[in-house]
Amino acid sequence: MGVISVGQIEIRPEEVKIETPIVIASDNAGYELKGHVIQYLETSGVKVIDCNPEEGVARHYPEWAHKAAQEMMNGNAKSCILICGTGIGIGIGAMKCPGVYGVRADDSVQVRIAREKLNVNMLSFGQRVSGFGPALDMVRAFVCTAYDPRYKEADVIREAEKRYLKKEDVTE
């Protein structure tokens, strides 16, 4: 894995506004970018759990999504970053699981708004869509934006989930 050359701004410990550790997973289409994300977070001292440290493991994106969601459901992780070709499939898979509220994003503005208003605990993006510069910017926004409890939208999406999924949110 090469050194990050775009001068990503390191995340200082006091800037971390999301619960950690962050579980990270990708299918083979997102494997390389996952490496950049992990390197960025670990360099910044943010704790991560890597779901698939070995490249080339033949699993489908819903399986990786489920694995990451299970780490959250059993309390090992509080949030996740998921990467596939577009970030869509793996994000859909995770959101089928209780307690996962995600933003699939194109840029950091979207991530900031979703963290602030919805208290999202999942970020997904696509290695085929986003270069590692914008991708790491999204990671920074995800990690460094706090939820503002004045926004009730976060409660609304969690209530909506209860109408469709069996289990209560066990990540909170």
Place this chain on the structure above:
Amino acid sequence: MKIAVGADKYGFALKESLKKMLEQEGHEVIDCGTLTPAETEIDKAPEAVAEMVAAGKADGGILVDETGAASSIIANKVPGIRAAQVGDLYSARLTKAHNLANILCFGSAVTGPQTAEDCVKVWIETEFMYGNHSIRLDLLKELEERYGK
């Protein structure tokens, strides 16, 4: 195609312009609100559109809010729904070809009307590729059966 559309106050304007485009292209549009740009609950339109698509009352759905996130979270909790937030044409094509996405979500704060319009057109035109992608849809269904009500 019969397409259900919905939005909150942030997505109202983009929803209206996509609706107009769809009607001009000869599609039947079912508008699940909001019907005015006034304050609305963010869950109302996503649930209405998702339930309509899941029940087969519409062939697909389009949801617009500020970032696309609230819509896609809520819609994806509904069994049978594969809701994709997109902001570029490649993703719009791939999510139909690979994920058979049946709802597209847009964030009005991040995606402009012409890009959104082209995404919708590409999504409608693209065919699902089957093969390995069908296996993945079955795995998504297993997750729905495991956690869905």
